[in-house]
Amino acid sequence: MNKQHPVIVVGGGLSGLSLGYALQQQGVPYRVLEASGRPGGVIKSLHVAGFELDAGPNSIAMSPALRAYFEGLGLGELLVEASAAGKHRFLVRNNKVHAISPHPFKIISSRFLSGAAKWRLFTEIFRKRGAANTEETVADFVTRRFGKEIATYVFDPVLSGIYAGNVDRLSIQEVMPMLSDWEKQYGSVIKGMMKSKGMGGRKIVTMKGGNGLLADRLGALLGKDLQLNNKVTGVWLAEDGSYELSVSINGLVSTLKASQVVFAAPAYATAYAIETLDYSLAAALRQIEYPAMGVLHLGYDKNELPAIPDGFGFLVPSAEQKHFLGLIYNSAIFPFKAPEGKVLFTVFIGGAQQQEVLQQPAEMLQQQVIAEVNALLGIKVQPVMKNFQVWEKAIPQLNVGYAEVRNKVARFEAGHPGLYVAGNYVQGVSVPNIISSAEKLAGRIRDAQ
């Protein structure tokens, strides 16, 4: 390793920005190179007709450590906790919106599930353990433990809500590891949950002014060490022990030197850059599914709406065959998101279950979704504001087979000291996971520097 050069972080989404900031805090010289002309990746906020819209992350699960982090950034005062209504969650079945407890297993008392499904839930504790150490899809695991109805009407929409994912492909060990751990340790998910006192419930927050302010602040704190319009296309080990990167800067290709390099770009971009070093890892990274996702914001006049159930919003099981995955009722949980007298919904479309939906002409799709939302909520009028954002490659899917990616990343890092693979497909997709992993990774980099 040649320590004369800075650490280079590839990608200026939250993974790269938070890592750059953590390196800065630890006194490690660094540069963050971002391919596009703006920092933040999928974090993006905008203001339309007095509505405050988040086209990327809407809500952040808060912890004391994360609050301290925001305060350290000078953003503590902008954090707003969800109102009490945020605890009320809803699921759609048979074209009706049903209230459920946020805890998947407490829905036992609701009318949402059939008696047979509730019986399967109660008797899970007596079911035999599955084979150890085999990667399993969420659908297979849940069907084995709880039956098909619970897989279809509870886990399918919940995993759509978190990952825009497909339960027939997502790996239970990656996306809900505690469930398979409880089965292994206690022989039953329900038993494990009782011993662990449930699945924990963190406070949900958002930022006044939009979550985009997080990326803006990190970008401002990095200053000239964040370089926009810098697209990394290759990396190799130079004779002096440094790493060299080929970087397309506003279209002109240059070579930059680095002591260490962190790939914090999406998997497919990292695959391209590291291909000559590790073809096998590059191939595995290219296999990671990144479905497209549409985010449709809808604003309505409040006095033209019927009574809408106050709550976080609702999720739609794919079996209901709608053209969207779910809806967040933003102004119920964060009233400042809509101007006085208006309400704001955010509707999520596409994801791993519904790629074909996004092939339709955008205006037609929006009209179809509005008609379905209106029918479910009994709304008779059209929205007074709408805004549609499509993320062509939204959220990486940790599908069965991902364990092999993890192994290959570990072998790559061991074989190329000073190269690291980060990004939301490695450390977890949520904002809190990304920030806490960046702090840990910065410590490893500093120790090696």
Ligand SMILES: Cc1cc2nc3c(=O)[nH]c(=O)nc-3n(C[C@H](O)[C@H](O)[C@H](O)COP(=O)(O)OP(=O)(O)OC[C@H]3O[C@@H](n4cnc5c(N)ncnc54)[C@H](O)[C@@H]3O)c2cc1C
């Ligand atoms: C619609 C949506 C809603 C979400 N909602 C929530 C939520 O409510 N709560 C939550 O906690 N999380 C949420 N998430 C997840 C979270 O926002 C993301 O996981 C996270 O922001 C991803 O950050 P990232 O830096 O890993 O990736 P990205 O944001 O994809 O950033 C990667 C960056 O790398 C750059 N890049 C690509 N190739 C190169 C290259 N060759 N050289 C240099 N730069 C390159 C890209 O331009 C991009 O800026 C949501 C995600 C989406 C898409």
